[in-house]
Amino acid sequence: MSLLNTDYPVQLTHNGQAVEAAEIGARQLAVLNPDGFACARDEISQWPGYKPSPLYELDAVSRTLGVGGVWYKDESERFGLGSFKALGGAYAVVRLLKRELVSRGICNNEPSTQALLDGVYRGHLREIVITCATDGNHGRSVAWGCQLFGCGCVIYIHATVSEGRRKAIAAYGADVVRVPGNYDDAVRQAAKDAAELGRFVVSDTSYPGYMAVPRDVMQGYTLMAEEAFNQLPKGIIPTHIFLQGGVGGLAAAVTAQAWIRYGHQRPRCVVVEPDQAACLYESANRGEPVVVHGELDTLMAGLACGEVSLLAWDVLSEGASDFMTVTDDAAVDCMRLMADGRACHHHPLVAGESAVAGMAGLILAGQRDELRNALGLNADSQVLLIGSEGATDPELYTQLVGRSAEAVLGETV
Numbered sequence: 576m577s578l579l580n581t582d583y584p585v586q587l588t589h590n591g592q593a594v595e596a597a598e599i600g601a602r603q604l605a606v607l608n609p610d611g612f613a614c615a616r617d618e619i620s621q622w623p624g625y626k627p628s629p630l631y632e633l634d635a636v637s638r639t640l641g642v643g644g645v646w647y648k649d650e651s652e653r654f655g656l657g658s659f660k661a662l663g664g665a666y667a668v669v670r671l672l673k674r675e676l677v678s679r680g681i682c683n684n685e686p687s688t689q690a691l692l693d694g695v696y697r698g699h700l701r702e703i704v705i706t707c708a709t710d711g712n713h714g715r716s717v718a719w720g721c722q723l724f725g726c727g728c729v730i731y732i733h734a735t736v737s738e739g740r741r742k743a744i745a746a747y748g749a750d751v752v753r754v755p756g757n758y759d760d761a762v763r764q765a766a767k768d769a770a771e772l773g774r775f776v777v778s779d780t781s782y783p784g785y786m787a788v789p790r791d792v793m794q795g796y797t798l799m800a801e802e803a804f805n806q807l808p809k810g811i812i813p814t815h816i817f818l819q820g821g822v823g824g825l826a827a828a829v830t831a832q833a834w835i836r837y838g839h840q841r842p843r844c845v846v847v848e849p850d851q852a853a854c855l856y857e858s859a860n861r862g863e864p865v866v867v868h869g870e871l872d873t874l875m876a877g878l879a880c881g882e883v884s885l886l887a888w889d890v891l892s893e894g895a896s897d898f899m900t901v902t903d904d905a906a907v908d909c910m911r912l913m914a915d916g917r918a919c920h921h922h923p924l925v926a927g928e929s930a931v932a933g934m935a936g937l938i939l940a941g942q943r944d945e946l947r948n949a950l951g952l953n954a955d956s957q958v959l960l961i962g963s964e965g966a967t968d969p970e971l972y973t974q975l976v977g978r979s980a981e982a983v984l985g986e987t988v
């Protein structure tokens with residue numbers, strides 16, 4: 576029995592630039608490194624409500640595909656925000672605020688997180704306004720971080736970001752501005768207004784001349800990867816990680832952390848994107864960053880990006896082994912597999928549209944001999960998936976799955 580319709584289109588390309596090196600290279604370490612990881616871990620683990628997100632074994636998936644194990648890191652409850660993005664945007668916010676207090680001469684050294692949380696610098700922080708563009712989850716994280724640490728916040732969303740996602744951001748006290756066009760248009764507008772109005776941009780994507788903040792964002796994500804590696808049963812080292820890609824930040828963070836931790840035993844990292852927004856896939860084929868134009872029309876809103884993050888590319892161009900594309904149909908079927916308890920036996924899981932691209936890539940590849948062979952999937956494989964969001968757009972989730980996230984979790988299978 577197949578888990579997904581075997582006729583669903585899938586594309587796979589091997590990354591011709593991937594390097595074999597056991598040790599992560601200087602180019603990647605300039606982006607993400609052990610010191611940066613230690614800072615992120617020490618910071619984020621102090622925030623109220625921090626706990627590692629759960630790791631589940633998708634036993635029904637591994638059995639059906641005939642692989643050794645499939646592990647799903649479930650970010651649906653992260654800090655109550657519903658996605659892994661809670662780790663990145665908010666981390667970059669607090670780093671920026673600490674630096675700014677020093678550069679304005681208010682503190683001699685970076686203040687402690689507790690001092691910020693206690694409101695010691697409340698008056699000064701209110702004068703700082705942070706801004707970004709988002710398709711939902713990053714903006715929510717930035718807005719939450721701004722509220723937690725007490726600075727101003729203006730978030731830009733593009734034309735097709737749902738009303739549910741807009742409300743979820745506004746709930747953290749941010750001003751939300753809707754602009755025409757796609758995600759990349761919103762990125763440009765946020766940057767332009769910030770330059771005119773003296774706001775600080777906390778973007779999850781990097782571009783020429785703008786690297787420090789998105790590097791912090793990605794470093795925040797590495798905590799999720801390290802948690803997952805620590806949660807795997809003793810002796811299990813992942814052989815494959817299927818990672819969904821938007822601008823590539825998530826995939827790069829997990830790839831780099833795996834490379835640092837596992838060295839010559841590092842897993843094969845496979846980047847999976849929607850076929851309608853496959854900028855990383857196209858870049859891998861071309862051997863350099865490529866812009867994908869157009870509507871970027873995919874249900875996987877968090878992955879609807881047409882331009883790769885240059886920092887992410889520094890990691891993925893040599894660190895990712897393969898790139899894939901999947902369709903919306905496959906993702907929606909994966910959401911249902913999770914909700915019905917047909918993936919994780921007897922345990923329904925709430926996975927949003929963008930959470931399951933990696934899972935769809937694994938299943939579609941695992942069901943076809945030529946793709947299995949191309950990716951080296953076999954009975955010894957231990958596959959890690961990152962369930963990067965829960966029902967972050969509750970109305971859309973209910974529409975796609977047929978019942979609400981609450982109903983899914985209330986059910987026993």
Ligand SMILES: Cc1ncc(COP(=O)(O)O)c(C=O)c1O
Nearest residue numbers: 712821822823824825877963964
């Ligand atoms: C739920 C979810 N998963 C994955 C991604 C992709 O992350 P990145 O843009 O860093 O590649 C996003 C981005 O917004 C997201 O919201």
